[in-house]
Amino acid sequence: xxxxxxxxxxxxxxxxxxxxxxxxxxxxxxxxxxxxxxxxxxxxxxxxxxxxxxxxxxxxxxxxxxxxxxxxxxxxxxxxxxxxxxxxxxxxxxxxxxxxxxxxxxxxxxx
Amino acid sequence: xxxxxxxxxxxxxxxxxxxxxxxxxxxxxxxxxxxxxxxxxxxxxxxxxxxxxxxxxxxxxxxxxxxxxxxxxxxxxxxxxxxxxxxxxxxxxxxxxxxxxxxxxxxxxx
Numbered sequence: 001x002x003x004x005x006x007x008x009x010x011x012x013x014x015x016x017x018x019x020x021x022x023x024x025x026x027x028x029x030x031x032x033x034x035x036x037x038x039x040x041x042x043x044x045x046x047x048x049x050x051x052x053x054x055x056x057x058x059x060x061x062x063x064x065x066x067x068x069x070x071x072x073x074x075x076x077x078x079x080x081x082x083x084x085x086x087x088x089x090x091x092x093x094x095x096x097x098x099x100x101x102x103x104x105x106x107x108x109x110x111x
Numbered sequence: 112x113x114x115x116x117x118x119x120x121x122x123x124x125x126x127x128x129x130x131x132x133x134x135x136x137x138x139x140x141x142x143x144x145x146x147x148x149x150x151x152x153x154x155x156x157x158x159x160x161x162x163x164x165x166x167x168x169x170x171x172x173x174x175x176x177x178x179x180x181x182x183x184x185x186x187x188x189x190x191x192x193x194x195x196x197x198x199x200x201x202x203x204x205x206x207x208x209x210x211x212x213x214x215x216x217x218x219x220x221x
Contacts, residue, residue, distance in 0.1 A: 009151060031208070042201055042212040043154070088153060090210075099210070101146075103153040 002027050004091045006102030014110050019076040021105035023089035030094045032065055032072045037104070038085040069094075079109045114138045115204050117213035124196075124220050132187045132216045134202030142205035143185040147171060147198045148215075154201065160185055189218065196220045 006023045013019050023032065031050045035043035047056055049065035049072060056063045062075045072091075076083055086104040093100065115136045124130045136143065142161050146154040156169030160179040174193025179185055189196045197220050202213040 006153070033208070033210075042215050043210075045209045045211070048208050090154075098156075101154040103151060 002093055002096070002098075002100055004089060004100045004102040006089055006105055008105055009103065010106050010108070012108045012110065013079050015081060016078050019079050019083070019107055021074050021087050021089075021107075023072045023091065023102050025070045025091045025100075027070070028094045029069050029091040030097075031092050032069075033090045033092075033099070034063060034072075034074055035088045035090065036085050037088065041085075043088055076107075079107070081109050081111050083107060084109050115202060115211055115213040117200075117202050117216050119216060120214065122216055122218045124218070126220055127191045129191055130189050130196075130218065132189065132200055132202075132218070134185045134187065134213060136183055136185075136204045138204065138206070139182065140204045140206055141182070143179070144203040144205070144210065145169070145175075145177065145185070145187045146201045146203065146212075148201060149198050157187065157200075 004025050031048055033048045034046040036046055037043045047063050052069050053067045054065040060077045064073045086106045088104045089102040090099050118133045144159040145157040147157055148154050155171050157175050158166055158169050158177040160166035163179055163182050166177050166179050174190055176188045199215050199217050201215045203210045
């Protein structure tokens with residue numbers, strides 16, 4: 001079946017360092033969403049990307065959607081301790097319309 | 112968040128017992144979802160409902176059942192047939208492009 005793979009599974013960084021997580025789909029996506037889950041919490045919607053090659057920014061966070069609409073990335077510049085949590089991508093299949101979540105990347109930030 | 116509540120936050124049950132998890136929303140949205148979250152496996156869809164009195168199986172429906180008798184309520188029953196029920200269960204509602212998640216119920220089967 002369709003899969004959305006997300007890497008890395010875990011990332012430990014020093015505060016101030018950059019961080020990137022990547023998502024790859026086995027099939028073309030109509031859109032991709034990103035969520036953040038704080039430790040002990042629930043996933044919270046961050047953003048949706050729809051267009052091929054789209055880039056969106058939210059303060060220190062930069063989101064990209066690949067030209068082929070099969071991959072995406074989230075980049076955090078100069079991480080802070082408040083960035084700690086698990087970041088999930090979720091791709092919506094162009095064929096089935098189903099939303100499929102990646103496995104998530106858990107970010108730890110050392111102060 | 113989208114006005115979705117789940118209770119209780121923590122639930123303990125003995126093996127072999129059925130247990131029902133509550134999910135309520137107060138925003139009159141049609142679509143509701145149940146996900147299961149295990150460490151390192153992301154979110155997996157159990158069941159979803161687009162309209163009252165109708166629901167569809169997700170990717171891992173075996174051992175679970177749901178009902179949608181009212182628009183605001185979408186309870187999930189974890190039956191004794193579910194082989195590995197200990198997990199974090201998340202209910203979500205759909206608004207436009209976004210899924211809003213409830214706070215979740217952490218179920219532990221002893």
